[in-house]
Amino acid sequence: MRAKVRFSTQPRFSLVTAASLPLLLAAFSPATLAAEESTLGTVTVTGAAATGAQQDQKRLQKVAGNTAVVDNRKVEQGRAANAEDVLALQPGVFAQGTSGTAANKISIRGSGLNTFYQGYVLGTKFLFDGLPITGPGGTQEDFLDMQAVDHTEVLYGANAYEYGALALGGAINMVSKTGRTDPGNYARFEVGSYGYRKQQLSTGGVVGDSDYYINVLHNERDGYQDHASNEGRGIAANFGHVFSPKLQTRMFFKYREEQLINGNTLTRAQLKHDPRSNLVPTGRRKDGTTFIGNKTTYTFDDGARLEVGASYNNYPLLNGWRYAVAPQDWRSKDINLTLRYLRTGDTFLGLPSDSSVIFSNTRAYLADVKAHSRATGLRTQETNYTGSRDTVLTLANELQLAEDLWLSSGLSFVNIRRKGEIEASTLTAANPSNFPTRVEYVENDLAPRLGLRYQINPEFQLFSNVSRSIDPPVTWQLGSTSNPFLYDVRPQKATTFEVGVRGSHGIFDGSLTLYRSWVQKELLTVVVQQATATQDQLTATSNASPTLHQGIEAGLNALLWTGANGDTLDLRQAYTLNDFKYRHDERFGDNQLPGLPRQVYQAELAYRQASGFYASLNLRAASSYYIDYANTWQTPSYLLWGAKFGYQAPSRKWEVFADLRNLTNQRYASATNTAYDAGGRDSANFYPGDAFNVTTGVAFRF
Template identity: 85%
Template sequence: MRAKVRLTGHPLGNAASVAVLMALLTPSVFAAGESTLGTVTVTGAAASGAQKDQKRLQKVAGNTAVIDNRQVEQGRAANAEDVLALQPGVFAQGTSGTAANKISIRGSGLNTFYQGYVLGTKFLFDGLPITGPGGTQEDFLDMQGIDHTEVLYGGNASEYAALSLGGAINFVSKTGRTDPGNYARFEVGSYGYRKQQLSTGGVVGDSDYYINVLHNERDGYQDQANNEGRGLAANFGHVFSPKLETRLFVKYREEQLTNGNTLTRQQLKHDPRSNSAPTGRRKDGTTFIGNKTTYTFDDGNKLEVGASYNNYPLLNGWRYSPTPQDWRSKDINLTLRYFRTGDRLFGLPSDSSIIFSNTRASLADVKSHNRSTGAKIQETNYTGSRDTVLTFGNELQLTDALWLSSGLSFVNIRRKAEIEGTTLTTANTSNLPTRVEYVENDLAPRLGLRYQINPEFQLFGNVSRSIDPPVTWQLGSTGNPFLYDVRPQKATTFEVGVRGSHGIFDGSLTLYRSWVQDELLTVVVRQASATQDQLTATSNASPTIHQGIEAGLNALLWTGASGDTLDLRQAYTLNDFKYRDDDTFGGNELPSLPRQVYQAELAYRQASGFYASLNLRAASSYYIDYANTWQAPSYLLWGAKVGFQAPSRKWEVFADLRNLTDQRYASAANTAYNANGRDSANFYPGDAFSVTTGVAVRF
C-alpha cells in the first residue's frame, strides 16, 4: 500500500458545501457551547465533576466534549457505544453485543479488523493510561463505575500526553464524594441480556471510598455468540491536608466471549444470525492498579504524580480455534503533570504545564499451539516496547479576549518484536525479518488561538502534529513466520471551529484537515473459517488525507410552567478520508467508516420525573475494500426510551427500545484489499429490534 499523492476535491475546499451545511444548522449554531452534543446538564452536586471538567476544557483551543454518564444511565449503558452516541466526529459501534466496540475519532484506526482493539486513540482512567504499546484492551470499556467521560479530539489531548490522530478519551471514576450511599441496578433485555450492579460509597473523616461490583451476560444475537463477564471497580481517597491528597484505583474484570463471524451482504439481509465460524476469547483477570497523588504548592500551582500497573491476559481462540493463542501483556505506567497558573510572560498573563508519560511493556508475548496435539506452534516476544512523551505547554493571554496556546512534545518510541520459535509449516520465503527492533525520536509541536467574540461565542483554531506508533501486534504475531517492519504514522492537522450558546441553542461546529504520512492500514488477507483463524497484515500507506466536519446543535424547544421540557440534540459528522494519488488506488476513499453520520434525539422530561425520547442514527454506505469495489449498506435506525425517576432520586425505572423498524444492517466491517465487486464475508451484523428494561434503587 505504497503511494504518491494527489489531492482531489474535498469539503473544506468547497465553500458551497460548507455554506449549505451552515444554513441547515442555522446561524444559531454559532452559539455553540462545549464541543458537540456532550453538553453537560447540571443536576446538583452529582454532576459537579462533569461541570468542572467542561469548564476546564472550554479553555482548549480546539474541539472537546464532556459526557455525563448519569444521563446515559437513563437507558442501557453497557459499553462505549452507549456513552459516545451523539458525539460528532466519534464513531462508536458494538460488535457481538460486547464492550468490544469499534471506536474511531477523525478516522483514527479506521480499519480495525475485528471486535475490539481500538487504535489511534489514547484511553485513560482518571488521567492514568490504559493504552500501551500493545494498544487498548477493550474489556475495560464496559463503563463500570464511571462518573463522566472527557473526549479530547486530535491534538487537543496534549494535557494527557496523547499524540494520536484521534486524541484521547478519559474516563473519570465515581468516588465516595461524588456518589455516596448504596446503589443497586438491574437490567434485562433481548437476546438474553442481563446485567446486575451493586455499589457503595461514602466519606469517613478525611477519607472516602467507592466500590462497584458488576455481572453481565448475553446469549447473543448471532448463534453461538454468548458472553459473560464480572468485574470490580473501586477507589479509595485520602486528604492529608489542603495541599496533599491521594487516590488509589483498582479495576478487575474477567470475561468469556464468543464472537460472531462476519457475514456477506446476502447473509446480512436474509440470515443475519448465522455464525458458522465463531471465535472464543477469554480474559482471566484483566487488572488495573493505579495511584494519583496531587500536591498544591503555596502559590496554587499543582503537581500530579501517577503510577499504574496494567495486566491484560488473553486466551484468543479459547473455543473453536484450531490454533489458540495465549497473550500476555503487562504494562508499567508513570505520569507526571505540573501546572502553573497566574504567571506573567512578556508582561502578559500566562499559564503553563509540563507533562511526562512513560508506558513500558514489562512483559508482552504471544504463544500459539495446536489444539489437537498441544504442541507449541510459534512464540513472539514484544517485551521492552515503550512509549515516552515529554510535553511543554503554555496558554498566553494576548488581550482580554484572545489567548495563544503553544506546546512542544518530545517523543521517544521503542518497538521490539522477535519470533523466538516457530514450527509453522509455511516457510519464510519472503524477504521480511523475524526480528524488528527500533528506537525513534520525534518532535510534535502545536499552536492554537482562542478568541472570545462575546460572552456567548468563542472561535478557535490550531495546527498540531500527531504521531501514532504501531501497536506491537501490528508487527506480527503467530500466523506468519515473519514480521512487518512498520513505522510510526505521522500527521499534521489544521482545525478551526466555533462554539457557544444563545437563547435556546447551544452547539459547536468544527472543520479539520489532516495530512497523514505512513498511515497504518490493516487488511484481512484470510477470512476466519472452521479450520483456519483470520489472518491480517499491516503496512505503512502512501500519503493520505483525513478531513471532515463535526457539528453539534442542541435546542431547548419548549419549557412548561411546571418545569417540563422538550429538547432536541443533533450531531452531524462528515468523514472524507482518501489516498493522495496512490500508485495502485489513485485517489480512492479509505474503507471501513461511513462518509456521513447523523444522530438526533428528541426528549421530553417532566419535572415530576417522567421522561420519554425518540432517537435516530443514520449512516451512509461506505467501501469495505481499498479498491472501492464493494460497499456496506447505508442504514437508518430508530430508537425510543421511556422511564421515571422519583423526585427523591431514590429509584428509577426505564425501557430502552432500539432498531424499532427491525432493520438488518452492518454495525462494522472488516477491510479487504480488493473485493473485485463481489459480495464477501466482511460485515458484522447489528442487533435487530431489541428491548432493554431496567430498575435502579438508591438506599
C-alpha cells in the same frame, strides 16, 4: 498499501434532512444571533457546587480545539452496556459494538479506521482518571464497559496533549465515581432481548478525611448471532484521602473477567437474509484483567500543582479459546508513570500566562504471545514484545494576548521503542519478501502545537490550531503467531489544521469544527485470509503512501419548549462528515479509505416532566462506505430508530426505564473487515448489527 485525496465540498449524498439542517445551522445564523436571549442562555446555579462533569467541561473549553464531556449519569437513563452507549451523539466519534457488551469499534477522525477490532481498539489513547490503560500493545476492550464512570472526556486529536496522547484520534479519559461524588448504596438491574442481563451494586461514602467507592458488576448475553454468548464480571474501587489542603491521594483498583464468543462476518446476502448465521465463531477469554493505580496531588504555596501518577496494567488474553485452530495465549503487563506540573497566574512579557509540564511513560515490561495447535497440543510459535515503550514529555503554555485572545503553544518530545522477536516457530508458511524474524527500533521525534482562541462575545468562541501527531504501531501490528516472520512497520505521522466555533445563544448551544490531517505512513490493516472452520483469520498491517483525513464535526442542542411547571422538550443533533482518502497512490489513486461511513447523523428529541417522567425518540443514520481499498464493494446505508421511556422519582431514590432500539427491525452492518480488492464481488466482511431489541431496567438508591 497506498493512497491519495481530493477535498470535495459536495458530499455524494446528504443525510441531513430539510427539517434537520436549519436546526443544525440556526445557532450560527444572523437571525439567531440577533434573537432575544431566552431561558437556555447561561444558567447560574446557586446553593450547589458544580458537578465534576461541569468542572471538566469548563476546563476543556480553554483548549484551542474540539473537546467534549459526556455525563455518564444521563446515559444511565437508558441501557449503558458499553462505549457505544456513552459515545453516542458525539460528532466525529464512531463507536459501534457487536457481539454483546464488549467488542467495540471506536474511531475519532478516522483513527484505526480499518483495523479488525475483535480484541483491541486502536488510534486513541484511553485513560482512567488521567492514568493510561493504553500501552504499546494497544487497548484491550475489557474496561470499556464504562463500569463506575462518572463522566467521560473526549479530546480530539492533538488536543489531548495534556494526557501525553500520541494517537491521531486523541484521548478518551474516563473519570471515576468516588465516595464524595456518589455516596450511599446503589443497585441496578437490566434485562433485555437476546438474553441480555446486567446486575450492578455499589456503595460509597466519606469517613473523616477519607472516602471510598466500590462497584461490582455482572453481565451476560446470549447474543444476536447464533453461538455468540458472552459473560463478564468485575469490580471497580477507589479510595481517597486528604492529608491536608495541599496534599491528597487516591488509589484505584479494577478487575474484570470475561468470556466472549464473537459472531463471524457475513456476506451482504447473508446480512439481508440470514443475519444470525454464525458458522465460524471465535472466542476470547480474559482471566483477570487488572488495573492498579495511584494519583497523588500536591499544591504549592504559589498555587502550582504537581500530580504524580503510577499504574500497573495486566491484560491476559486467551484468543481462540474455543473453535480456533491455533489458540493464542497473550500476556501483556505494562508499568505506567505520569507527571503533570501545572502553573497558573504567572506573567510572561507582562501578559497573563499559564504553563504546564507533562511526562508520560508506558512500558511493556512483559509482553508476548504463544500459539499452539489444537490438534496436537504442541506450541507452534512464540513472539516476544517485552521492552516496547512510549515516552512523551510535553511543554505547554497558554498566553493571554488581549482581554479576549489567547495563544496556545506546546512542544512534545517523543521517544518510541518497538521490539518484536519470533523466539520459536514450527510454521512453514512462505516468506514472500524475506521479511525479518526480529524487528527493533527507537525513534525520537518532535510534535509541536500552536493554537489561538478568540472570545467573540460572552456567548461564542472561535478556535484554531495547527498540530503534529506521532502514532506508533501497537506491538502485534509487527506480527504475532500467524506467520513465521514480522512486518517492519513504523509510526504514522500527521499534520493537522483545525478551526471551529462553539458557544450558546438563546435556545441553542453547540459547536462546529472543520479539520484536515495530512498523514504520512498511515498504519492500514487488511484481512488477507478469511477465517474458516479449518483456518484462522490472517491480517497484515503496513505503512501506506500519503493519505488525507478531513471532515466536519457539528453538534447542536436546542431547548424547543419549556412549560410553566418546568417540563422541557429538547433536541440534540450530531453530524459527522468523514472524508478519508489516498493522495495520488500508485495503485489506488484517490480512492476512499475503507472502514467508516462517509456521513453519520444522530438526533434525539427528548421530553422531560418535572415530576420525573421522561420519553425520547432517537435516530442514527449512516451512509454506505467501501470495504476494500480498490473501492469495488460497499456496505448498505442504514437508518435506525429508537425510543426511551422512564420515570425517576422526585426523591431520586428509584428509577425505571425501557430502551427500545432498531424499531423498524432493519438489517445492517455495524462494522466491517477490510479487504484489499473485493473485485466487485460479495464477500464475508460484514458484522451484523442487532435487530429490534428492548432493554428494561430499574435502579434504587438507599
